[in-house]
Every structure is written in C-alpha cells, then in structure tokens.
Amino acid sequence: MWSELLRVSNYGIRLINGSIVAVHGLGSNPDWAWTHDSGVMWLRDLLPNSLPNARIMAFNHNSKWDRDSSVKSIEHCGKELLDNLNLVRKGFEDRPIIFIGHSFGGIIIKKALVIAGRKHIKDRRYKSFENVICGIIFLGVPHDGSRLTTMGKLLSHGTYWLGSSTEILESLKPGAKELRELNNSFLEGYRDENKIVSFWETKMTKIWNIPLLQAVDEGSATIPGETGIPLDVDHVGMNKFESEQDNDYKLVKVELDRMVERVLEGF
Incomplete structure (x- = not known):
C-alpha cells in the first residue's frame, strides 16, 4: 500500500491561510480513523465550519501490523510524511502547518520534524x-x-502467516530506547509550550468488549514539563467527535483556535 495525503475539505483552495495535517495511528486508515460511530468525520464535517480558510488533509499510510504489513521503521514513516507534504506544497512552501496526531501518528x-531539522545533505x-x-x-x-503493544505482539504472532510484523510494535513498548531518544531530539527543536498540546485518555480501552487497560496513560501521553489535557474517552475515541457540542471536541477546538491565531498573527 502506498502513502498519500488526502484532501478532507475542499475549503481553502482559493483562500489558504494554512494547512491542517492529520496523521492516524496503527491499524487504521483515514476512511474511519477520524469518524465517530454516528458517522460524523470531524475533520470534514466539523472543522471547516469554523476554519473555512484552512486546507485540511489526512495522511494515508499503511499502518497495518497484524496482516499485510509493511516492514518499515519509524524513520521510514517520518520520511513518507515529509515526501508527501513536499508533493502537495510545491509553490506554497511558506504555508504554515498545524499537525494533529493520534497515537502512533504523533x-x-x-520523527518527521526531527528529520526536517537535520543538517545532513x-x-x-x-x-x-x-x-x-x-x-x-x-x-x-x-x-x-x-x-x-504487549497484546498486539501476541496477536501478531498468531497471524504471521497473513503477513504480520512486530517491528513497529517493538519500538512502541513502554520505556523503549528509540522513543526516549526521539523525544529528546524532538524537544531540542520544539520545546515551545505554545506550539504543543497533548491530550490523554481517562477511560480504559476495551479488548474483546472488556475494559482492560489504559492504553496510553497520562505520563506517556504528555511530554516532560507539560501539563496535558484529559478527555473523557478511551484510546480509540481520542480522535472521534460526534458534534460541535461534544465537550471533548470543544477542548480540542479551543487549542486549535489558539494555534490558528498564531497563523493569522504570522507566528
């Protein structure tokens, strides 16, 4: 499966103030990653109502790990995102970007921003x-x-004959060295607290319809020195909102609005 940036909203084609780029997590795709059970795809159905001048895009990448998976590293994923952004930004390289990342998408x-900051030729x-x-x-x-990741690795061993891979899962285990090094490198260039906001889940994630564990706890979902914002959902619901009256959507939208103000002010 190839990777590509999909335009979610047709707003902003003529009056572009900036781009919002959403990146989904593992085992997902843009068709349903951002869609609530009610059918509302908030990037398409909610955001354009209040951000009519922004071009909203979703990064479509192969995030399968349990079957038909791609053997690639976090480095490969980061470069895929940058290469696809380069394609759609030709002639508009100075256009500001706001990123939204769910789970592994973050x-x-x-990784993409760390790569972009390297000095290597x-x-x-x-x-x-x-x-x-x-x-x-x-x-x-x-x-x-x-x-x-522990549960994921167990499941992938049972579907190896379908083309599963544990490479990405290994890199996402708690306390992984690669994640720690990535965090340190990222914070060297992006420590500005006004640019970064992290949300964390307060509910247990269901496995086989049983609430078993907090997939990403507050400590892991926030970066050092940052105070995260809790959402009243489990890990799967972190990037899905039903309406503009959804309280969790309001919390996210407030932060998005603040970032958009930075764009208007020339950040």
Whole structure:
C-alpha cells in the first residue's frame, strides 16, 4: 500500500491561510480513523465550519501490523510524511502547518520534524519545514510507549502467516530506547509550550468488549514539563467527535483556535 495525503475539505483552495495535517495511528486508515460511530468525520464535517480558510488533509499510510504489513521503521514513516507534504506544497512552501496526531501518528509527526531539522545533505529536501510549524496537537500519543503493544505482539504472532510484523510494535513498548531518544531530539527543536498540546485518555480501552487497560496513560501521553489535557474517552475515541457540542471536541477546538491565531498573527 502506498502513502498519500488526502484532501478532507475542499475549503481553502482559493483562500489558504494554512494547512491542517492529520496523521492516524496503527491499524487504521483515514476512511474511519477520524469518524465517530454516528458517522460524523470531524475533520470534514466539523472543522471547516469554523476554519473555512484552512486546507485540511489526512495522511494515508499503511499502518497495518497484524496482516499485510509493511516492514518499515519509524524513520521510514517520518520520511513518507515529509515526501508527501513536499508533493502537495510545491509553490506554497511558506504555508504554515498545524499537525494533529493520534497515537502512533504523533510519533510519525515527531520523527518527521526531527528529520526536517537535520543538517545532513541527504535531508536538505525537507529543510522548508523548519520554520512553518505553528502548532501540534497530540491525541493519546505514546511518547513513552503503550501497554497495548504487549497484546498486539501476541496477536501478531498468531497471524504471521497473513503477513504480520512486530517491528513497529517493538519500538512502541513502554520505556523503549528509540522513543526516549526521539523525544529528546524532538524537544531540542520544539520545546515551545505554545506550539504543543497533548491530550490523554481517562477511560480504559476495551479488548474483546472488556475494559482492560489504559492504553496510553497520562505520563506517556504528555511530554516532560507539560501539563496535558484529559478527555473523557478511551484510546480509540481520542480522535472521534460526534458534534460541535461534544465537550471533548470543544477542548480540542479551543487549542486549535489558539494555534490558528498564531497563523493569522504570522507566528
């Protein structure tokens, strides 16, 4: 499966103030990753109502791990995101970007920005991203790993004949060295507290319809020195909102509005 950026909203084609780029997590896809059980896809159905000048896009990437999975690293995922952004930003390289990442999607965003900040000659094609990031919203991102990886690895061993892979899962286990190093590198360039907001789940995630564990706890979902914002959902519900009256949506929207103000002010 290839990766690509899908335009979620047709708003902003003529009056573009900035781009909002959403990146989903593992075992998901843009068709339903951001869609509530009611059928509301908030990136398409809610956001454009209040952000008519923004171009809203969702990054479509192969996040399967239990079957038909791609053998790739976090590094590969980060470069995929940057390469796809380069394609859609030709001629608009100075357009500001707000990222929204759910779960592993946030890890991809962090890796992409670390790569963009490198000085190595082979990464110069990503240099245009250094000064255009005006906000990042993390929704249940396992900065320090997730306990769900243990269950995932057990399941993937049972579906190896379908093409499962544990490579990404291994890198997301609690306390993983790769995550710790990524966090340190990321914070060297993006420690501005006004640009980053992390949300964490307060409910247990259901496995086989049984609430078993908090997939990403507050400690892992927030970066050092940051006070995260709790949402009254489990890990699966972190990136799904039913309406503009949804209290969790309001909490996220307030932070998005603040980031949009930075765009209007020239951040």
